[in-house]
Amino acid sequence: MSGAEIWHHLLFAISVASMSAGLVFVLAGAIGVIRLPDFYTRMHAAGVTDTLGAELVILGLILQAGDWQTMAKLALVGLLLFLTSPTATHAVANAAHRAGHKPDLAHFKPSHPRDLADEEGKA
Numbered sequence: 001m002s003g004a005e006i007w008h009h010l011l012f013a014i015s016v017a018s019m020s021a022g023l024v025f026v027l028a029g030a031i032g033v034i035r036l037p038d039f040y041t042r043m044h045a046a047g048v049t050d051t052l053g054a055e056l057v058i059l060g061l062i063l064q065a066g067d068w069q070t071m072a073k074l075a076l077v078g079l080l081l082f083l084t085s086p087t088a089t090h091a092v093a094n095a096a097h098r099a100g101h102k103p104d105l106a107h108f109k110p111s112h113p114r115d116l117a118d119e120e121g122k123a
Helices: 003-035 039-064 068-098 113-122
Strands: none
Touching: 003 039, 039 068
């Protein structure tokens, strides 16, 4: 096996690994959107994981591209996605906040120490 064939197989393996990791992140974001309790945590799951997942998929596609023009176009798409996806997520969350949508803190709010002391005194 020549050096060029080894390089081709190595590049293919890195590309498949990158696209697989991107798929895992996109699926994790989709599951987060379904399972998380309120709007803001869902926005966080969608914004962070989908951006990273899409970037990894695009990186894998760049490694698979045959010519430099396709690589340049994919890199431009990746750059625009990297810049616009977090900005859009922030804009939507900011619009929800300005509209008066409050986060659901009931799931995450710790008990007050006074309440814990009362429960210990009763026991």
